[in-house]
Amino acid sequence: MKVGIIGATGYGGLELIRLLHNHQEVENIDLFTSSEEGIQFSNKYTHLMNIHDQPLLKIENDKLANYDVIFTSTPSGVSTELLPPLIGAGPKLIDLSGDFRLKDATEYVQWYKKTPAPPEAIAKSVYGLTEWNEEAIQQAQLIANPGCYPTAVLLSVLPLIKENLIDASGLVIDAKSGISGAGNKPNQMTHFSETNENTAIYKIHEHQHIPEIEQAISNFAGKTSPVTFTTHLVPMTRGIISTSYAPVTSGVTEQQLTNALEETYANHPFVRIIKETNKFGTNQVYGSNFCDIHVRLDPRTNRATIVSVIDNLVKGAAGQAIQNMNVQFGLDQMTGLQQVPLFI
Ligand SMILES: NC(=O)C1=CN([C@@H]2O[C@H](COP(=O)(O)OP(=O)(O)OC[C@H]3O[C@@H](n4cnc5c(N)ncnc54)[C@H](OP(=O)(O)O)[C@@H]3O)[C@@H](O)[C@H]2O)C=CC1
Ligand SMILES: CC(=O)N[C@@H](CCC(=O)OP(=O)(O)O)C(=O)O
Numbered sequence: 001m002k003v004g005i006i007g008a009t010g011y012g013g014l015e016l017i018r019l020l021h022n023h024q025e026v027e028n029i030d031l032f033t034s035s036e037e038g039i040q041f042s043n044k045y046t047h048l049m050n051i052h053d054q055p056l057l058k059i060e061n062d063k064l065a066n067y068d069v070i071f072t073s074t075p076s077g078v079s080t081e082l083l084p085p086l087i088g089a090g091p092k093l094i095d096l097s098g099d100f101r102l103k104d105a106t107e108y109v110q111w112y113k114k115t116p117a118p119p120e121a122i123a124k125s126v127y128g129l130t131e132w133n134e135e136a137i138q139q140a141q142l143i144a145n146p147g148c149y150p151t152a153v154l155l156s157v158l159p160l161i162k163e164n165l166i167d168a169s170g171l172v173i174d175a176k177s178g179i180s181g182a183g184n185k186p187n188q189m190t191h192f193s194e195t196n197e198n199t200a201i202y203k204i205h206e207h208q209h210i211p212e213i214e215q216a217i218s219n220f221a222g223k224t225s226p227v228t229f230t231t232h233l234v235p236m237t238r239g240i241i242s243t244s245y246a247p248v249t250s251g252v253t254e255q256q257l258t259n260a261l262e263e264t265y266a267n268h269p270f271v272r273i274i275k276e277t278n279k280f281g282t283n284q285v286y287g288s289n290f291c292d293i294h295v296r297l298d299p300r301t302n303r304a305t306i307v308s309v310i311d312n313l314v315k316g317a318a319g320q321a322i323q324n325m326n327v328q329f330g331l332d333q334m335t336g337l338q339q340v341p342l343f344i
Contacts, residue, residue, distance in 0.1 A: 023334075023336030080100075104215075125142045152175065152310045153221070172245045191239065238282070239283070284341055
């Protein structure tokens with residue numbers, strides 16, 4: 001398989017390179033740049049010396065058509081312009097940004113403050129939450145890879161909402177991310193002196209992943225209601241922990257909540273339901289494509305606490321993108337993605 005990566009110099013791109021170099025069906029990986037054409041990649045990123053020494057290539061549409069798959073791991077607003085001309089051409093297209101996730105273009109404008117993709121392109125895109133949309137992904141040319149937070153949130157709450165075990169209208173989601181979630185371009189929020197020894201809430205009620213989460217709850221679990229979703233930046237490099245709280249339907253037991261999760265993901269090797277634990281954190285999935293989920297019922301309040309962890313750069317970005325590529329090409333979903341978590 002011949003693969004092209006646009007945005008290769010960024011964090012999502014680097015993670016695609018790391019994972020694709022271990023994918024047995026990938027023979028060739030070319031890296032594209034908008035700013036550093038001709039630079040030998042391993043001179044810029046020396047950890048890739050003797051692994052990826054080729055120069056960075058200029059982005060040219062006629063060249064992109066020759067690949068089997070193109071990944072775009074670029075800031076929002078870039079693939080809205082880059083990808084539509086390739087729709088209907090040869091390559092499968094997997095976009096890691098938010099540009100093709102929201103079906104309602106007015107929502108994209110409202111939350112991303114950018115010009116939306118053309119409506120025909122949005123109509124053709126398929127949301128790449130692999131465990132919930134496999135059939136559509138198999139047929140799709142253009143995949144809108146989910147956001148990092150929505151991946152952690154949706155995998156954990158969708159089964160419980162779909163089975164009417166919790167009340168989606170009372171859902172409160174408290175999520176926390178490592179700093180690599182903000183990409184490799186430093187800004188004041190991600191500056192060491194402002195993140196070290198600090199945990200901060202940000203984008204209160206304004207996070208662009210709110211409409212994405214609500215859209216997916218409606219499409220996959222059939223419930224339309226606004227959710228409360230807050231995000232926090234914590235002083236670690238990778239990882240997301242999402243803790244959701246929701247009232248349970250009268251009479252529902254903790255065992256029923258766990259059973260629903262186990263049944264939903266029985267044939268999905270990347271989602272692990274962890275039972276009977278009091279220790280649950282991001283390091284148990286670090287560097288891997290796993291999403292681990294744990295649920296408890298608080299009998300005092302009759303609310304469920306649903307917690308999940310992912311590595312934002314793997315299951316939250318590059319790993320899920322490759323999982324989707326595997327589905328598109330009819331490969332085993334686990335191909336190239338069997339990394340054991342780096343726990344310590
Ligand atoms: N970081 C994360 O955990 C996650 C990120 N995402 C999304 O994935 C996308 C990539 O994220 P991330 O890797 O963190 O971002 P980075 O900022 O680390 O990297 C983005 C890359 O895009 C390239 N780029 C910038 N402008 C343009 C342009 N106009 N045309 C083409 N390429 C451009 C740059 O490379 P160059 O200058 O070489 O062209 C840059 O290295 C974003 O949309 C992000 O929201 C999604 C899930 C998780
Ligand atoms: C820690 C941190 O800043 N994370 C980013 C996640 C970016 C992302 O995945 O956003 P897209 O929807 O554009 O893909 C944020 O909260 O905005």
